[in-house]
Structure formats: C-alpha cells, structure tokens
Amino acid sequence: MGFPSPANDYIEKRIDLNELLIPRPSATLIINDVGRVVIIDRSLRAGQGDTVAFELFGEGQIGKLSGRALITEDGEAIEGEALDEVTIIGRVTHIALEITPEHRPTI
DSSP states (O other): OOOOOGGGGGOOOOOOHHHHHOSOGGGEEEEEETTEEEEEETTSOOOTTOEEEEEETTEEEEEEEETTEEEETTSOEEEGGGGGGEEEEEEEEEEEEOOSTTTSOOO
C-alpha cells in the first residue's frame, strides 16, 4: 500500500466547464444558437442592464433590460404595452462563441 505522495497536495485540478459556467444545474438552460452557446440561469432575478433571454410571440430572443424597455440584439426597443407579450426566461450568464474559419470576420 505505502504512503501517499506529498506531491498530491500540489496537483492541479482539471478545468471543469460545468463547474465554472453552471453553478446551479437544475436552474440552467443551455441554448445552442448559430455560432454560439447561450447559458441562461432561470433562478437569478434580472435587473437593470442585465442581458436576458425572453420569448415574444413564441420566438426566443436575447435582449438587455434598459429602463422600462427591453432592447433586442437588433437594437429595437420593446416597451409599453408590447412588454405584456414578453415572457422573461432567465438571465444570460455566459455566451460562448464558436471561432472557426466559417465564423471569423474577413479582415
């Protein structure tokens, strides 16, 4: 059997993306979008300036809360009575972008 190695105290742990990006697995939603993966935490309360995932007329989108409006990725503002049709899914915590030759911008 022998003694444990004293170097065991200095062994680095492997990187676990689940541990880093998904602290609450039961409340996390992962959406694969074109060229990116969006990680949404449904347990976090969304506040001003937060990026959120929402549903409008059955279509999932991402936007930012700003004042009494929701700004979409296209830059359009959803405000007033139109907000009654919006269902907030959760707060976006991470967006992982895929960087491959097909998705890189041409410089």
